[in-house]
Amino acid sequence: MFAYIDPAIRRRLEQDHRLVNLDRQGGLVDSSNGSGTAISLLGPIPMPRMVGGEEVVFQWYAFVRRLQLERVLEVAGQATGGAEECFRELVQANMSVNSVIACPRFLEAERPLVRVHSCCMTGDVFGSRRCECGPQLEDAFQRIVDEGGGAVVYMSGHEGRGIGLWAKAITYLLQDDGQDTYQANLSLGLPEDSRDFTDAAVVLRHLLGGKPVRLLSNNPLKREHLEGNGQPVAEMVPFTPGVCDHNLRYMRAKRSKGHMLPEDL
């Protein structure tokens, strides 16, 4: 029978505690039946990355909402064709895998600097200056390395504040016709911001055991979500790298929605 992940490999990873199941409070769930699991967390996986011209070996954790993983496993269990055919069916089951990319001393830090970053294909990968996401991500890596004990939490399902890349592309065309970034989402009948940072809170609680973080962000909504889900935030650390003529209107729209941005922007 086709299986998305060989059950013997899964059991071995669980025995080694490199695959763990977490409840909504970030506590460990007994893997024998897995009931009560909110999130499955895989790692740490060493991940070397260049930061400011020097190599740093980060620890990568991947995490996924259990309901989404179960849907994938269900589709795999029902698949009846050959392995390749089954895999093609499986690709259609949607699963957002998020990440923690942690500095080597993240777990020991007293009040680690943490960037919870919403995925932005256009900014993070293409280098678009229509938003400041790309420079924010680079600056975040530099800052957590400078401090020696921080982490980036990368939320992969948050493209376009949750509407996805296709709809985001349409909103860019609407913005070029005069709408702001929030109006454009609403014009499509989509929420202006549907991001949910609950899972980031659960995993941070698990890794840090309730220690507070310093949140590298201008967005009070992220603090609310983390604290509302039991992850203390000692302070917000605002930052504004990457502001330029191409994204000034976008930045001002964010300020009007409560982001902690300078008045003279």
Ligand SMILES: [Zn+2]
């Ligand atoms: Zn962006």
